[in-house]
Amino acid sequence: MSAITQLEPRLVWEQFDAITRVPRPSKKEEKIIQYLVEFAQTHGIEYQKDAIGNVVMRKPATAGMEDHPTVILQSHMDMVCEKNSDVEFDFEHDPICTHIEDGWVKAEGTTLGADCGIGMAAALAVLLDETVAHGPVEALFTVDEETGLTGAFELGEGMLTGKYLINLDSEDEGELFIGCAGGIDTIATFPATMVEAPKNYAYFRVDVSNLLGGHSGDDIDKGRVNSVKTVARLMWDGMQSCELRLGYFSGGNLRNAIPREAYAIFGVPVKYKADFVQRYNLFAADLKNEFRFREPNFQITLNEMPELTEVLDPKIQQSLIYSIVGVPNGVIAMSFAVPGLVETSTNLASVKFVDDQIVVTSSQRSSVESAKTYVAEMVESVFALAGADVAHSDGYPGWTPNPESHLLEVTVDAYKELFATEPKVRAIHAGLECGLFLEKYPELEMVSFGPTLRGVHSPDERLEIATVPKFWELLCEVLRRI
Numbered sequence: 001m002s003a004i005t006q007l008e009p010r011l012v013w014e015q016f017d018a019i020t021r022v023p024r025p026s027k028k029e030e031k032i033i034q035y036l037v038e039f040a041q042t043h044g045i046e047y048q049k050d051a052i053g054n055v056v057m058r059k060p061a062t063a064g065m066e067d068h069p070t071v072i073l074q075s076h077m078d079m080v081c082e083k084n085s086d087v088e089f090d091f092e093h094d095p096i097c098t099h100i101e102d103g104w105v106k107a108e109g110t111t112l113g114a115d116c117g118i119g120m121a122a123a124l125a126v127l128l129d130e131t132v133a134h135g136p137v138e139a140l141f142t143v144d145e146e147t148g149l150t151g152a153f154e155l156g157e158g159m160l161t162g163k164y165l166i167n168l169d170s171e172d173e174g175e176l177f178i179g180c181a182g183g184i185d186t187i188a189t190f191p192a193t194m195v196e197a198p199k200n201y202a203y204f205r206v207d208v209s210n211l212l213g214g215h216s217g218d219d220i221d222k223g224r225v226n227s228v229k230t231v232a233r234l235m236w237d238g239m240q241s242c243e244l245r246l247g248y249f250s251g252g253n254l255r256n257a258i259p260r261e262a263y264a265i266f267g268v269p270v271k272y273k274a275d276f277v278q279r280y281n282l283f284a285a286d287l288k289n290e291f292r293f294r295e296p297n298f299q300i301t302l303n304e305m306p307e308l309t310e311v312l313d314p315k316i317q318q319s320l321i322y323s324i325v326g327v328p329n330g331v332i333a334m335s336f337a338v339p340g341l342v343e344t345s346t347n348l349a350s351v352k353f354v355d356d357q358i359v360v361t362s363s364q365r366s367s368v369e370s371a372k373t374y375v376a377e378m379v380e381s382v383f384a385l386a387g388a389d390v391a392h393s394d395g396y397p398g399w400t401p402n403p404e405s406h407l408l409e410v411t412v413d414a415y416k417e418l419f420a421t422e423p424k425v426r427a428i429h430a431g432l433e434c435g436l437f438l439e440k441y442p443e444l445e446m447v448s449f450g451p452t453l454r455g456v457h458s459p460d461e462r463l464e465i466a467t468v469p470k471f472w473e474l475l476c477e478v479l480r481r482i
């Protein structure tokens with residue numbers, strides 16, 4: 001067992017430790033589904049599984065609280081699978097390796113999965129802990145939240161009966177969330193038409209790495225550098241000055257993560273080799289100066305490569321690089337309704353050569369539905385003008401805040417009495433499943449809270465130990481009071 005099982009509250013950490021040992025990539029949740037089913041069977045807990053794989057467990061009220069309303073504890077079972085490039089790790093088979101460092105729980109070179117593993121752990125602990133007073137409880141664990149909210153979209157009929165839902169997928173202790181952004185993905189596809197590589201060319205590989213990355217909702221306003229855009233800047237310059245020809249381009253991974261690493265393999269005529277290397281050195285120095293306050297660990301490297309036999313068709317190359325450089329990325333608008341909240345944003349998430357295609361994935365978010373549509377149209381327009389085929393996902397709705405919610409009132413009062421301070425009540429730019437639950441169950445009252453996490457969706461993901469007891473105390477107190 002890991003050292004984290006000795007932390008308090010012991011029951012929560014034990015459940016979290018067990019969860020970290022079960023592989024659970026998005027869309028490949030079979031093992032964690034089986035774990036949850038066996039958990040329910042082992043402990044004699046009523047459970048139900050729907051066709052998509054969501055699992056709900058039900059625990060009767062404790063003595064004397066049978067007349068209290070049913071409360072739903074909701075978390076998602078999948079995790080973002082990101083690792084540093086020098087780490088050997090198989091997310092489909094290997095357990096997460098955790099350690100304690102300076103008051104935080106971290107993983108060894110990979111995402112930790114505390115998003116939303118610690119929420120799952122708290123819900124399982126409620127189901128096990130006979131000292132927690134509560135009315136009827138339903139613990140809902142959804143699949144594939146991270147790559148499409150599929151579990152929430154396809155939630156089976158009759159899975160929920162409660163009026164109040166506590167979402168356990170937030171990342172800032174002391175903050176209560178009552179609204180979130182909606183989102184949509186935009187995917188541009190170019191033909192990967194290859195032609196014979198030109199003669200008398202010198203070939204290179206450029207790598208951008210060690211960026212902070214992070215969550216494309218929570219961290220989009222922090223000025224994090226996008227690795228894909230950065231590599232494309234160098235390609236653009238080389239095309240203008242040195243007849244650069246692109247052979248391969250890869251960067252980013254997940255639609256909801258700011259890309260941390262990217263690379264390209266390309267050539268320039270031998271006669272321009274020295275000039276290109278000089279321009280590269282100036283470019284690298286400029287970037288380090290440009291990024292020094294927001295990306296202190298930024299690295300860019302250039303290495304010579306063997307000759308290529310094929311390079312990208314020059315027209316496709318120009319369309320690809322120009323559109324990546326030109327497409328909007330980052331914060332588009334701040335909210336006038338909620339000061340300090342990002343209203344609308346877009347994240348250029350990845351570029352991949354897949355068989356005979358080049359697939360560029362991006363995601364757009366907004367707390368205003370019409371603005372979400374418009375920013376997706378902005379992104380589509382750039383790629384369409386470049387000749388790409390462009391498609392959008394179905395998208396998901398935002399969660400409109402209800403500041404008059406009884407559940408919110410109870411949660412605020414409980415927090416103030418427990419910790420003698422006022423919690424912040426706010427909306428979040430990240431996507432939560434709550435908007436979809438509200439579409440299916442319009443009478444639901446919802447609130448979201450959790451312990452403090454940082455670096456989510458990146459190998460720097462970490463969970464602050466001191467905030468977990470407060471998260472647990474608040475959850476238990478709200479269950480007692482509602």
